[in-house]
Amino acid sequence: MVNKNRMNRVAAAMAAAALVSVVLPAATAQAAAAPPRIDLKVLVVDDGGSSVEAITAELRDTGVPFTRVRLGGSGRPVINAAYLSDTVDGRPRARFQGVVLPNENPFGEGSAEMAALTAYETAYGIRQVDAYTWAHPGVGLEYTDNGGYSGRLDGTRAAVTAAGRAGPFGYLGGAVTFEDNSALVPESYGFMGRPRAGYTSYLDAPVGSGRASLVGEYTHDGRSELVVTFGYNQYQQQFRLLARGIVEWLTQGVHLGQERNYFAVHVDDVFAPDARWSKELNCTPGDYACAGGEGRESTIRMTADDARYAAQWQSAKNFKLDLLFNAGAGEEWKAEHGGTDALTAQLVADRAGYRWMNHTYTHPFLGCVQDTTTSPWTCVKNAQGAVQYMSRAEISAQIRDNNNWAAAKGITTDRTELVTGEHSGLKTLPQQPVDNPNLAGALADNGVKWAGSDNSREPDQRAVGAALTVPRHPMNVYYNTGTNAEMADEYNWIYTSRADGGSGLCEDNPATSTCLPAPVDPVTGYLDHIVPQEARTALRHVLANDPRPHYVHQSNLAEDRTLYPVLDQVLDTYRTLYAPSAPIVNQSMKDTGVELGRRAAWDKALAENKVTAYRIGTTVTVKAPSGVDAPVTAPTGTRKQLLLGTTDFGTAYAGTRSTWTSPELLQSAVTLRLPG
Template sequence: MTLVFVLAVALLVVGSPASAQQPNVPRIDLRVLLLTNGTPEVEAIRAALEWTGVPTTVVDLRDPARPRLEKSLLTGGTAHARFQGVVLPDHDPALDPAELGALETFERDFGIRRVHASVPAAPAIGLTDPFAGGYVGVFDGHDARLTDDALGADFDYARGRVPFLDETPGVGDNWVEMAAPLPGFRPLITAASPTGVGGGVIAGVWERDGREELNLAFSYAVDSMQFLVIAPGIIRWLTRGVHLGLERNYLAVHIDDVLMPNARWVPERDCTAGVDCPDGVGPRPLIRMTPDDVAYAVAWQRRHDFRLDLAFNGAGAAASGGRDPLVEAFLPVKDEFGWINHTWSHLYLGCVRDYSVTPWRCDQLPLLGVTRWVGEGRIEREIGQNLEFASRHDLPVDPTELVTGEHGGLRALPQMESDNPRLASALDDTGVATVASDASDERGQRRVGDAATVPRHPINLDYNAATVGETVDQYNWVLTSRADGGNGECEAERSCVPRADPVRGFEQTIIPAEGGRALGHALANDPRPHYVHQPQLTEDRTLYPLLDFVLGNYRDVIDESSRPLTLPSMTQAREVLTQQAAWARAREGDVVQAWRQGGVVTVRTNEPVEVPLTAPKPARRDGTDGPPFGQSYGGQQSGWVGIDGAREFVVVNGGRE
């Protein structure tokens, strides 16, 4: 069955859908053509299109069997453009003259815009020789600026600062080429030379021969801050603000093990007391939040307009044997936080673990060789008993959300190649719809019975470290190579990080690395939560400077009145991930066709599907007097549209054609 959804989008003036679909008005498909040679810059744009949800046709220029850029590929006739924008790795790609000519003719005939992912400053892209008053070289640790022209148009969600971070001191991470613009070149990003002499334009639009090219004369990768700041504006410019797909900036932070005491790291032995320390290492004080920590958390949240979500274990309070000052401190301010069931006692809900070997292994039934699993009844008691604790204390917890101890019960390689076979039925029986998983082990969402997973990003401030000294020592042991004094387990996955200095390493290495990673997720349309543990809220309170880094840097480059941070609950994160995955399948399966024709966007599907759409402001449904379309975000309006055969109209009064 074919379903049709019609959106009337008048980009210059309000026009009627009927007049907009006259035969002489060209049809432009809502799809981007991206030519790649594998360089980091063009692959970064490819990733941004992917995480936004923009349908993209990728042609690998390294593939000798790739399709040629001919009229038949680019158009479906004189009034049909198959692509709304084109991305090339540079201004001189591996195309023969006939292909370049066909591409330029296509762009000129249909008004299709082009992005050159990374180019040298030169007259061929609209800039003068950078060696004549400009600058060519490393730009680590310096800032560029979006021009007033950029901030007044497609980059109006930004504050203007475009930081080029010095991520690896002593190594040139970023290069730029600054030069003066030639006639017809509209500067979008400018910078001053780090030498104090010279400067110029590093990005802008060159209009020539009836075509528009956005040229970026600097380097970047998919996680570079300079790219993450401008990526939404690149897509908005390329598509003229009308495209399938949408994005938000998400940042949720979970605090695991709240109410429980945690074992402590022993720096001089590189082990955790009572867990994996050798015989002879005596006990160390357990780590547990205090009432003062609760007051500090509330004050910090109010000061930063942010919410922490507490994954709690009621057994930690019950162990006090009477009144628990920590619980009593939480109760008057319980509505200041989010609350998530983390099971009663933090029991590992996978296999029964055998610690007689290192690393542990799943215990086997004698003679039978069958894995011993935590039983279904025990899993249900762990879930239900913690919910009873929440009910007794009137904690505002959603009973359908669950974080298991250590994400236990879900497969954990190499020891557990599959989920605990009792887990799915236990989740179904207790009404769990959302269960946390670890994004470092499995980034994708999946089903566990009737529940869906929400992968969470770990922040590498671990469960056993509450002071800065413990944090740095534990970080260095777990995450660095043997040559740098670590345990070397990172070497197999090539994930080792530079060693942090014992004195200044927390401030100089760990906060920028871990905070920068979390900020990158927030800027890349990723709804997955981040998680740490309650030791990070007590003693040296190491989480707060890291979150100060994330929030401060976000608010320094992004206008929160335009693009506010979205703090999803677990249920909301699950719903977004489900929508994103379904939309990815629809794109890959060619389930959806969409095009813009004279201001009218038509979406046609061969099965019911939710389609994300972004359009310029202001957009209204059902004609000029209808309600607003979608939500306002980042200077545009966007939302998910369930296509079920209905016809709707969205009229936009102020876009730019």
């Protein structure tokens, strides 16, 4: 079979070369007459596989324009010379700056479409990514039986080579370990081959006494392919680490779109106590619907020692927490405990070390008036059958009083930011399918422009009057637990079957939840099972260009301080994976709101085909609709054209320069001057 494949691929290469020899001279002569225009868009040829889908997701999520051609689609365009290039204003134009293919030739042996692509790439210097192929000489590698390997890659410790660090993967720390989340499930399969002439390995791994390649550049016949010889999906960490470099290599470092690794953590309910889970009742006394909980209430609240630890941890980790505070709840607690509060005194003393955010004065429910005599609760209605809501004046007072308390304590807040308790006031399905109609007005009364929402319920940004939501990721570190043992107990109740002593909720909702094969150990389960799992989930968000903040509660900084093992694992792992040139971006909620708004406007402009962007030689031109900022990434040394002179373009990140940009005064387009 191998010999037959070799013969077929040699024949295909000869056929393609013959066709190139017919097409290429004319294209080359045309391109030589004037520097060609190369449009900043990627062509994706999609076979429906997970590897192409992963690269497509990277392009989409970072704002890189692309055209997708589905191989199995009826009526798909034919990829020929006319589809790939034309002439604009007398200048030859390459319509795509890069090509993503499922493999080195997805069209079949002797295909005219592959021959057209080959001629196009050669004529215009366009690069090609082979999303997933096998190790063989046709892609510059020896067969796996000559010092290579094929099979499962779970747990493989690969490494970026010196060429990879000097090239497209210089933002990485060096190690790329393939996920191995379960010994029972095969997660990765691939091929490792030894390089032949013309192949430069960027990622390799040990095989026997040597090393063999998993990702590399194959330069041949006047063109370049990035060869990937393992399968992957868009969520696996090994792909997420390499995704940025794949795009940078494909586009030669000049493209629309930009990428950052974001991580922010909101600590809700600061100053307020949180109710405690009951192991005996399997519910939370003091909260809604805990049968038998009356008189058995217990709360969790940070101490001054916990506050001092938080400040020390921040300094040691070089990472800032966002404290979302309920000053009135703190004042109530102080009045009930002798009129003193060492926690508040300590946090106020350390106030400059944190970002502070308004979480309302006493943390009430800001939506409809709740009838909690029923299960589930319902919205109270008046005699006319209309839902009763908290008033605009009451909501406004909750926002205003909290801000005023902070100002009196010398705490700096951004009054345009607000997260309501339980995200209340916003629609709460199924009981309250619309926002409290009084919420938007109260936000406007207090100058609130950014309102936190729950990403698990509303992942998209939306308007609430003149304000915009900022979705937040809930972390699976429960608000009603202060110890590792309480975390493990509640986790087992939620995620184990009735036969194993759990609630069976995971059995009732198989589409959204999976039951554990057995309960986690009540003593060690939190650190051994839950922490690694939650850290992986959070790190996946960090590596996916997702700016949405995560949220936890002050109870997680108290007692056993359950949050820190998760954050330590996220931050420590990240800093071993990435070079210092790609630090975590720890930004405010307002900045995240601005980012999400820019992305929505950009995606809309792309969908409506209202963006024009191209490169001619060392000049890049970008035109977008008025009021729409464009995300652009370019090499270090790029300058932005002003009306008179130039200025440095963008900010440095991961070895490139990038930013959201718009035309300068009296200009109709963004013009960039690339380094020579």
